[in-house]
Every structure is written in C-alpha cells, then in structure tokens.
Amino acid sequence: MKEINNRGLACPQPVINTKRALEEINQGTVISIVDNETAFENVKRFAENAGFNITTAEKNGAYYLTITKGEGNGPVEVVAPVCETSQVVYLFTSNTLGSGAEDLGETLMISFFNSLLEKNPPRVLMLVNSGVRLAIQQSRVLEQINKLVERGTEVLACGTCLDYYKLKEQLAVGRITNMLEILDNMTGGDRVITL
C-alpha cells in the first residue's frame, strides 16, 4: 500500500501525483490524501473514469481516497476514451463544405471535422468526386480523419474518383471502394448524411 500526501497542493497536482503512483504499480492500493474539495472531486473523477475501485473517507479535515488497481481493472491511459460508433454514415461529395467561396468551404470543412471529433464517431465516411481529396496526404483534415479511424470509423474512397484526379498513390487513410459498396452503405438502414 502506498500513501500519497497531497495536502496543501493545488489542482491539478494531486491528480498528477495519484496518476503517477498508480502507473508505478502493477496492482495494489494507493491512498491519496487531499485537503480541499476541488482536489477531492478531481482525484475521484480520475479514478472512477479510469476504471479503478475507489472508496473515500473524511477525517481530521482531510479526504482519504483509497484507490485499488487490480488485474483487469484500471487502464492507465484514459486520455483517448474509446467511444461507441454511432450508426451514422456521411457521404462527402466535395472537399469543401457547401457551395460558395472555395476558401470558406475549406475552412468550414476543417471546422466540421473538428466538431465531428467532439461527437460519437460515425460508422463510415464515404468520399466521392472531389471528396476523395479529404483523405489524401495533403488534406488539411487528415489528422482529424485519422483520429476518427482510431475511434472506429471506416473510411471509403471512391476508386473511379481517385483515378480521375490521379490521386490513387496519395491516398493516406481508408480504403478504395466502388459504387456498389457505397450504395449498400446508403441503403443499409443507417442514417445517411450527404454533404
């Protein structure tokens, strides 16, 4: 058992100390002692969301958080939580969002993908026509798409379109698909949003 004295420490230090102590052990118990409500709430949130067992007690004006790491509980890396993929399919028909000024459309597309990262990841992104440019090496939303893929989203790029724009070699994420598969995804019963 390991005791960590976080008395007198301000947020976020108690969380960092507790996290570090739990990372150092394979299994066992860490008692984190804090003396203010913010630190108490924050350490509690950290432990609960990381999947550890936790009990709390208050004595002599301090909070004692007893956190147990056992086999099979407590994934230490909780920065990127795995989300369920919601059953939404996006069909991108262009590399810009909406019709109008080209540079505005590009900015809006970046903003769209940034926002998408805040929601549950969609099941599939389908890219047709100039939409395939979203998944090439030079794409300004490549990083966002990669993050969605990490969280379970599938990316399908239209092969005919990649051929037409001569971009097949530059496809950086996802796999090449055909119209039949695109159609299957559109009629498979998921919610299809066309952009």
Place this chain on the structure above:
Amino acid sequence: MGPEVLAQVLRDLPSNTDPNLLVGLDTSDDAAVYRLNSELATIQTVDFFTPMVDDPYLFGQIAAANALSDVYAMGGTPLMALNIVCFPSCLPPELLGDILKGGAAKVSEAGAIIAGGHSVQDDEPKYGLAVTGVVHPDKIYSNASAQAGDLLILTKPLGTGIINTGIKADMVEQEMIDKAVKTMATLNKDAAAVMVNVGASACTDITGFGFLGHAAEMAKGSGLSLTVFAEAVPVLPGAKELARMGIIPGGAYQNRKHLGESVFVEEGVTREQVDILFDPQTSGGLLIAVKPEQAHKLLKELHQQGVLESQIVGELKEPEDHLISILRRDYRYERD
C-alpha cells in the same frame, strides 16, 4: 472570486439611487452604464488576471479581449482603455513590454485606444484593462431582459478553464492549446455587431462564473427558467477528455456550489458535460437571448461573419421548479 463569497461581500455596500445609473450592481450585469444625456450613455468595466499561457504577447491579447468583452456584451462600442499592471521586479521588463504590445494590438483591433494606465510591483504578474465604451441609452443589451420562448445562442466553445488547468499539468497537445488560445484571444466584436444588427432580447458574456453561472443570472434577472441542450453546446477539443481525468479548476466546483439545487440534470447527460457547463471561462463568448423567429437568421449571420462556432444551446421558459434544466437533447435547424 467565487460568486457566493462575492455576493456576500457586495450585500453590505450602500445601494445607488442616481437615476442616471442605468445598469449597476443589482442585476449582476457585465458592466456599469451611466446615462450622460438622452443620446449617450457611458459603459465602464474593468478586468485583470494572472497569465494562463506562457507567451506574454498572447497573454496580453487574451487579457484585452476579455476586458473589452463586457462592452460588447452591453451592445456598446469601446472608445478607450487604461492598462492595469502588476509586475515583479525580478522578471525582465521586456516581458512586460510584450504583454502590453499584445494588449495594445487587441485594443487597436477593437477600434479603441490605450490612454494610460497604472502599475504596481507584485509577486505575480497580472494584467488587464479598465475600458470605457459608449452606447445609446435606449439600445443597451441588459442580461435581464430575456423573454419566455427566446432561444439562446452561444458564440464561442466552452472549456478554456479546463484546458488552462491541463496546460499547467502539461497534459494538453499543442494543437489543442492553439485552438483554446485562438478562442480566448478572439474579440466578441463581430458577434456583437451581428447581434446589434439583427436585434436580440438580452445578452451577457461568459467568463468566470461559467456558462451556467452567467445563464442563471440571465434567467433569474429576467424572472424566467432556462433549458440547456447539452448535446448542442460547442466544446473545445480535448476539454471532455481532461474533465474525465479530473483536470478541472476549483472555480468549476465553486460555480456548481453556488447554483446548488437550482439545477436539474436529465439522466443521460454525462458528468463531464455538466463539468464543462460549470467551467469558468477566460474571454468566453456572448450568450444571446433572441426571439425564436429571429434566432436562425442571427445564427446564419454569425456564421457568415466568421463567428463559426456559434450554436443554439438552449431556450428560456416561464418559471419552473428548477431555474436551469440540462437536457440531453441536441438542437438542429434546417438551413435554407
């Protein structure tokens, strides 16, 4: 300071009786407004704080954007500003020079001027501005004049307090820091211009009391209740993950304590969504109450003027059991 302590201290101050003081302490509004004549009122506001980013120039920009925001939230135009500086003698003066340059750049972007200031020696650097603005006395945007049925538009994403706490813990990726800094350094100028142009019922800006603290003041001041659409609220990338890890500033808990039982949370709304709604904001966006038939027009024009993250995030209602209800729902609207 937390809203609870502040309310207690301010209670003992003598109240004002001057009829020309159009907006004072009573409604917890953003700035004081004093009528000079039937055509002109002056807006006065002051704000300063300790650095939340390492770069002194960016800190200056953020502090200035934050101080100017109160004028915009009243529907006014900033005219001039005075610097307020606390600075330790042990730090290089060039650092202060960069802070002031950042502040001056934002004041200039606002179309106002810096006319002087005051400095004191202190252990920790602090910077901010006292800002003077003007507004027509009949066109003041109070935070207490919302109507039942109004929709609420928020013009910047939330989460700056959580991200700033995460920066201290060295747990935020550079990309996310950049996004938060950009949000904080953005003036509410364009958002306010669109609001004044389209028209709205009430307005406030989101700062230290968090989204819910400032929304509560609007609802209470207007004698109404308020519903928040949790899924519709724009949030900075990374803030939810940090909240889940317990990287939440103490101010968020103070804000929660202050509202206590007056907030209802629907089942299914996640704890981090609620934490973010209580998160104290630095240089947050405007919270605008607008008639439902005007809301989509206002939102569309905000987007067209580059206030891209604006969203409809709630609505005002006749008084209910709870001052604020946080519902799980999203808000969608049909684009023309």
